[in-house]
Amino acid sequence: MSDSVKRINHVALVVEDLATALTFWRDALGLPVGHTESNPAEDVDIAFLPVGDSEIELLKPTDPESGIGKYLAKKGQGIHHICLEVTDIEATIQRLTGHGFEMINETPRIRPDGTRYAFVHPKSAFGVLVELYEA
Amino acid sequence: MSDSVKRINHVALVVEDLATALTFWRDALGLPVGHTESNPAEDVDIAFLPVGDSEIELLKPTDPESGIGKYLAKKGQGIHHICLEVTDIEATIQRLTGHGFEMINETPRIRPDGTRYAFVHPKSAFGVLVELYEA
Numbered sequence: 029m030s031d032s033v034k035r036i037n038h039v040a041l042v043v044e045d046l047a048t049a050l051t052f053w054r055d056a057l058g059l060p061v062g063h064t065e066s067n068p069a070e071d072v073d074i075a076f077l078p079v080g081d082s083e084i085e086l087l088k089p090t091d092p093e094s095g096i097g098k099y100l101a102k103k104g105q106g107i108h109h110i111c112l113e114v115t116d117i118e119a120t121i122q123r124l125t126g127h128g129f130e131m132i133n134e135t136p137r138i139r140p141d142g143t144r145y146a147f148v149h150p151k152s153a154f155g156v157l158v159e160l161y162e163a
Numbered sequence: 164m165s166d167s168v169k170r171i172n173h174v175a176l177v178v179e180d181l182a183t184a185l186t187f188w189r190d191a192l193g194l195p196v197g198h199t200e201s202n203p204a205e206d207v208d209i210a211f212l213p214v215g216d217s218e219i220e221l222l223k224p225t226d227p228e229s230g231i232g233k234y235l236a237k238k239g240q241g242i243h244h245i246c247l248e249v250t251d252i253e254a255t256i257q258r259l260t261g262h263g264f265e266m267i268n269e270t271p272r273i274r275p276d277g278t279r280y281a282f283v284h285p286k287s288a289f290g291v292l293v294e295l296y297e298a
Contacts, residue, residue, distance in 0.1 A: 034214075036215055036217050039174060039245055041290075041291055049289050052262075052288055056258055057168055057259070058167050079168055079169075079247070080169060080171055080215075080217065082217060104290055105289045105290030105291070106285075106291055107242045110174055110219075112192070112214070113215075120192070123191055123192075124187075127190060154179075154187060155240030155242075156176055
C-alpha cells in the first residue's frame with residue numbers, strides 16, 4: 029500500500045441519462061445508490077453508488093457547453109476519470125510535479141464541503157484523467 | 164453494499180510501455196507493484212498495483228494484432244475497463260441478461276488459476292467495458 033494514496037475514491041462514468049444508466053448499475057448489478065446530487069457549479073447531476081471501499085460515480089452533464097457536456101458530445105458515454113484519495117494532496121502534487129508530471133490544477137481546488145481536489149493532466153498521465161482528492 | 168458485487172477488483176489501463184507508465188504510478192504516486200506477469204494467451208504484459216481494496220492494472224499489448232493492441236492503435240492510451248468482483252458470476256450474468264443487457268461472454272471463461280470472468284458488452288453498458296470476476 030502506498031503511504032500517500034489510500035484508495036480509489038471513485039471511478040467516474042459520463043452518461044447521457046442517470047435513470048437509464050441506473051437500470052444497469054442499480055437494477056441489474058444490484059449496487060445501492062448512496063446519494064444523488066445536482067452540482068450547478070460543474071453543470072452535472074451525479075449519482076454515487078458505493079462498491080467495496082470505492083464508489084461508481086455517474087455524471088450526467090446538464091449543459092452541453094460545460095466541460096463534461098463537451099466530453100460527452102466528443103467521446104460519447106464511458107469512463108471519464110479515476111479519483112485517488114490521498115493523505116496529503118499538496119505533498120502528492122509536489123511529488124508529481126517534481127517528477128515532471130503536469131497538473132491541470134497546481135493548487136488544490138476546494139469544494140463547498142471543505143474537501144480538496146486537483147486533476148493531473150491526462151496527457152501527462154498516459155491518457156488517463158486522474159483526480160487527486162483529500163477529505 | 165450490493166449483495167452480489169463485492170468491490171472494484173481492478174481498473175485496467177492500456178499503456179504503450181510498462182516501465183514508462185510506472186514512472187507515474189509507482190515512482191511519482193508511490194503505489195507498490197504487487198506483481199508483474201506476461202500473459203501470452205491474451206498478448207499482454209501486466210503490472211498490478213494494489214490500492215485500497217482494489218488494484219490499478221497496467222496492460223501493455225505485446226502483439227499489435229491482439230484485441231488490446233488494436234485498442235491501443237485505435238484509441239490510444241487510457242482507461243480500458245473496470246472489473247467488478249462478484250460472489251456468484253453465473254447469477255450476475257443471469258440477472259444482467261434478464262434485464263436485457265448483452266454479454267461478450269455469456270458463459271464465464273476460466274483462467275489457469277481457476278478464477279472465472281466474463282465481459283459485458285460496452286454498448287450494452289453505456290460505453291463502459293465491464294468485466295465480472297469471481298475468485
